[in-house]
Amino acid sequence: MGKKYSKKEVRSKWNDITEEPNLIYRNGExxxxxxGFVKGHPALRYFEYISKIMLEDFDVLKRIGETPGNLRKDKSFDMDHEGTLDISGKDEDLKITERRLAVALYNSSHHFRFGKIFDYETPLKEKEASGIGEIDLLSKRNEEVGIIELKIGKSQKGETLFRALMEAYTFTKLINKRKEKFIKDFGLKNEISFRPIVLTLTDSFCAENMHMLVNGNAPNLKDLIIKMNAHLAKIEILPFEFYAFDSENPALKQDEQGKIIFENSKFLEVRVMEYDYR
DNA sequence: TGCCCGACTTAAACCCAGTA
DNA sequence: TACTGGGTTTAAGTCGGGCA
Structure with missing residues (x-):
């Protein structure tokens, strides 16, 4: 096993990152x-313990996304993405990466349970070098816009639901600060509401975490999500939803126009699981 | 002015080493 | 020896400066 940290050490690490609320998702990556599990507590997962800390320090979570900082103001949120990636000189078998999957989902134009993807890698910041990053995917379902965090990593590589949760929570609160501009940039109706969503594949570590959540094996994390939802409701943001494609990593390819697409379009018919934790 | 190239940025993917 | 956290590399984009 690698290094283990005690409760005290974990709490100290949390205290180190609370200074800049908008960057907690990144500085606490x-x-x-x-x-793994907290030192001296073989059944206590780190994300369960950190959830408990966050429930106690919830004022810090309220502050996330409250100050716009370098949030996009003049430039458009709509980057006119074309569904292509510059993969010249890379492996020709196009092994799957998160980014490539995101673009393939966009190019599919498919209506999924969570909606139809209408953009990917949507920038949040006005200038480069201002910390906050990009929204993986945007989906639309009726009058709802999904702020989607995509996670495909297997257990060995980390990539927890907890981390995805923090990203989606931060990005949704931030984009909500620029709702009018967002609506104008993408030519949407005024009635839309935002909803944070975590999307994954059933064989990912993130999906394992979703199972723990619905099976009652992550009580602190569940309480934290419920509390986040209650807070989001006050600013007219819809509660979290969690989805997973019931599939292993699908094969991707590049078409003649350079667009990233699914090698087998049957992937689009794969079952999409919803993990209902409520 | 337009374009080419290199530096920088972010997040993901990979690889390694130490420990239970 | 398998696991997992730390450290490094890669991926892909964006920006800015130099130069024709």
Whole structure:
């Protein structure tokens, strides 16, 4: 096993990252992705303990996304993405990556349970070098816009539901600060509401975490999500939803126009699981 | 002015080493 | 020896400066 941290050490790491609320998801990336157990507590997963800390320090979570910082103001949120990636000189068998899957989902134009993808890698910041990053995917279902965090990593590589949760929570609160602009940039109706969503594949570590959540094996994480939802409701943001494609990593390819697409379009018919934790 | 190239940025993917 | 956290590399984009 690698290094283990005690409760005290975990709490200290949390205290180190609370200074800049909008960047907690990023500065806490390491501890949020820990998949093991707290030192001296063989049944207590790090994300369960950190959830407990966050429930106690919930004021910090309220502050996330409250100050716009370098949030996009003048430039359009709509980057006119074309569904292509510059993969010249890379492996020709096009092994799957998160980014490539995101683009393939966009290019599919398919209506999934969680909606139809209408953009990917949507920038949040005005200038480069301002910390906050990009939204993996945007989906639309009736009058709802899904702020989707995509996670496909297997257990060995980390990538917990907890980390995805923090990203989706932060990005949704931030984009909500620029709702009018977002609606105008993408030519949407005024009635839309945002909803944070985590999307994964059933063989990922993230999906394992979703199972723990619905099976009652992550009580603190569940309480945290419920509390986040209650807070989001006050600012007219819809509660979290969690989905997984019931599939292993699908094969991808590049078409003549350079667009990333699914090698077998049957992937689009694969079952999409919803993990109902409520 | 337009374009080419290199530096920088973010997040993901990979690889390694130490420990239970 | 398997696991997992730490550290490094890769991926892909964006920006800015130099130069024709």
């Amino acid at each position: 390491k501890i949020f992705n820990y998949s």
